[in-house]
């Protein structure tokens with residue numbers, strides 16, 4: 876077991892070639908590259924997810940801003956009963 880070190884992230888032993896020393900809470904610990912890469916990947920995925928959500932929010936708010944009918948159309952709708960006595 877001399878060529879293996881304890882990975883604090885996986886709580887298991889990895890070959891020395893697969894781990895690196897990281898600073899965690901003021902102490903140095905061994906952590907494998909795989910766990911570091913996976914946590915970075917999840918952070919990137921979270922960032923990408925957050926960006927897609929905020930982009931969707933922007934898109935929906937701009938759609939809502941564009942949705943109200945132009946004033947001439949609204950005025951036409953308000954006048955409609957007068958112009959159509961049969962419906963008034």
Ligand SMILES: [Zn+2]
Pocket residue numbers: 882883884885886889906907909910
């Ligand atoms: Zn590990």
